[in-house]
Amino acid sequence: MSNDERNLSGDQPQPNGDYFSDQVEREISVTAAKAAAEAARRRAKEAIAAAAEQSRGEKLTIKTNSGWVHGRLEDVDGKFIRSWRGIPFGADTSGPNRFRAPQPVEPWEGIRYCNEFGPVAPQPTYSWHDRIIGSEDCLHLDVVRPDTDEELPVVVYFHGGSFIVGSSHMLMLRGFQLAEAMNVVYVSINFRLGALGYLDLRSLSDDCVANPAVMDQLLALQWVQDNISAFGGDPNSVTAMGESAGGAAVLTLMASPAAKGLFHRAIAQSSPVGMIHSRTQSTWWARELVKRMALPRGSTVDALREAEGADIVRAGQSMMWRNGEILHLNSSYSPTVDGDLIPDHPLEVFARGEQMDIPLLIGTNSDEASFSKFVFQREHIRQRAALRLLASYDEDNAPGVVEAYGGAANRSEFAELLADALFWAPSIRVAQSHALKNSTWMYRFSYASKALRALGLGAMHSMELSNVFGDLSASRASLLLKMGSSEEMEELTVVMQRHWANFIHFGRPGDDWPIYTTSASDAKENKHPAPDAERHGLALQGKPPVHRATMVFDVPHTVVYDPRGERRKAWNDYNMLEWGLGRPDILAKIEFLIEGLSP
Structure with a gap:
């Protein structure tokens, strides 16, 4: 070689x-x-x-009030379901229709083939660039049902996404497995988002409405009432269901007289309903949007109608992240108390018993804000941040709440405080108020895979959707979910889907889930231990009743009475109704602006 x-x-x-x-x-x-x-x-x-x-040509071709639509069959694990994608229920909301009440879609001739999902509402992509996706011609909905001719109860789903992002056809929310497993007609809707849907601009000029997105939701619910029977859905058995911002949408609609009769049961998962905007708060953000758009200070809504929709979305993102208001729990976007469509803060409406008189299933996750464990590195910074978060709403009672969380000094207690402020404490208020009005069931989702627990994330925000929708692979955390026991996930999915389906069909979950009661609700109903006392969480043999039954979804699942009772009591006197009360200088400035706009 x-x-x-x-x-x-x-x-x-x-x-x-x-x-x-x-x-x-x-x-x-x-x-x-x-x-x-x-x-x-x-x-x-x-x-x-x-x-x-x-x-099945005839079964897939449906006549709606606006025209004929033709759907498609979807193969779900070897079973067919019927699906209609991108059915328009409202007209284009761009240009002169921007910031105005939605209009019904113009009728069409012939058959509209609904084989593709409609465009999402304009929204950011949260990527390295500032690309905006979506169209203002976004008022579409999707319908899914089993491949049968049976008349079925209806679920109308409101997607989450902080009132900023999301769509009816996010992979998790398409509802194919849910419709089949729960035997329902599933309707998922699009509505306007961010500055185009959840910002009250009446402080700029009165040629707009305070709540465009809420009006979109009402129009979709009316479409369901007018058309769903043609798809085999029962218009007299409609459940409004949503998670996160979608859960807040459900509770807000329950507090709106305009929604009366449009749905008959409600499911609110992880709802931040305490974040509803006051007129003062909306004025703050309307002025901030004008500033970020580089428009003259005296600009009206007409100037925003002439702007590119994508530029408004970009400006809305800029004002949300760059002025530090998120550290005061001052969210940029939310429904607004306008005195008409939303007559008062939903928590006030529920407290007065003026909300819809319908069954309610409500709950939160154990680790909704676990990401916040990694936000602040030092204890004293976390403590200051915790007080700042709560003091913007109630400066007097904020210290007592923070103290109930050990001063929010360590990472876990700070994350629990933030999660409870956003989701759990408002949901408890809703549950105990609604228990005086109608049957209420409370849950807490605590299941986390080994990987999620090892990372310190636990039962994060939206993790329960994989079990409710029965689609593990659709979750953004699917890899982490799969790094655990598939048997446990399947077991929990079966349990949760059974309870959700039972509630949707009959207005109550399974018999092993006791109703949520308080001493006040017992007194109002003049309840005493009765033959079904165990189901209602009441003790037998003359013992005092046991209240606040909460189904804890874990493996195994169990019922706990008044979980975290001491922390619940710490929130009793805290005023979570109006941002700005602990910031008198800013409040005075905005009140001056409002007074200057008054006739």
């Missing part, structure tokens, strides 16, 4: 070229065979679906 040959080979025997060539060819052949087999399976499924669609 020559020196050159030894250097090239490293004194190692060289492989036979023919052998390796054959090996590569075999691997390519195997890969090609797998791809061909997969393509063949896909073509077979498509052929079966096409044949099924042809045979």
Whole structure:
């Protein structure tokens, strides 16, 4: 062997070229065979679906008030469901329609093929650039149902996303598995978001409405009443259901007289309903938007109508993240108390018993804000931040609440305080108020995979959706969820879907979930221990009743009475109704602006 040959080979025997060539060819052949087999399976499924669609042509072609729509069959784990994507229920909201009440969609001729999802509402992408996606022609909804002719109860779903992002057809929310597992007609809706939907601009001029997004939701609910029977849904059995901002939308609608009769049960998951805007708060953000748009101070809504919608969304993002108001729990976007559509803060409406008289299922997750464990590095900074968060609403009672969380000095207690301020404490207020009005059930979702627990994240915000919707792979944390017991996830999914389905069909979850009661609700109903006392959380044999039954969803699931009772009591006197009370200088400035706008 020559020196050159030894250097090239490293004194190692060289492989036979023919052998390796054959090996590569075999691997390519195997890969090609797998791809061909997969393509063949896909073509077979498509052929079966096409044949099924042809045979069900009449079932997929539906007459609505606006025109005919034709849907498609979806294959879900070997079962077909019927689906109609992107049905318009409202007209384009751009240009002269921007910031105004939505209008019904113009009727069309012929058959509209609803095979593709409609455009999302304009929203940021949270990427390295400031690209905005979506269209202001976004008022569309999607309908899904089992492939049967049975009349079924209806679920109308309001997506979350902090009132800023989201859509009816996010992968998790398409509802294919939910509709099949719970045997319901599932309707998921789009509505305006961010500065285009959740910002009251009446302080700039009165040529607008205070709550465009809420009006979109009402229009969608009216569409359901007018059209859902054609899809096999029962318009007299409609459950409004939502998570996060969508949960707040549900509770807000329960407090709106305009929504009366449009739905008959409510499910509110992880609702930040305490964040509803006052007129003062809306004025603050309207002026901030004008500033971020680089418009003259005296600009009216007309100037914003002439601007590009994407520029408004970008300006809205800028004002939300760059002025530090999030550290005061001063959210940029939310429904606004306008004295008409939303006559008062929903928590006040519930406290007075003026909300809808319908059954309610409500709850939160154990670790809603676990991400905040990593926000502040030092104890004294966390403590100051905790007081600042709460003092903007109630300066007098904020210290007592913070003290109930050990001063919020360590990471876990700070995260629990933030989660409770946003989600748990307002939900408790709603539950105890509604228990005086109608049947109420409270839950706490505490399940977390081993990976989520190891990372200190626990049962994060929105984690329960994987179990309710029955689609583990659709979660943004699917990899972390899969790093655990699939048997546990399946067990919990079966339990939760059983309770949700029972509530949707009959207005109550399963019999092993006691109703939520308080001493006040017992007194109002003049309740005493009765044959069904165990179901209602009441003790037998003359013992005092046990209140505040809460279903804890974990493996195993269990019922706990008044969980975290001491912390619940710490929130009793805290005023969570109006931002700004602990910031008198800013409040005075904004009140001056409002007075200057008065006739």
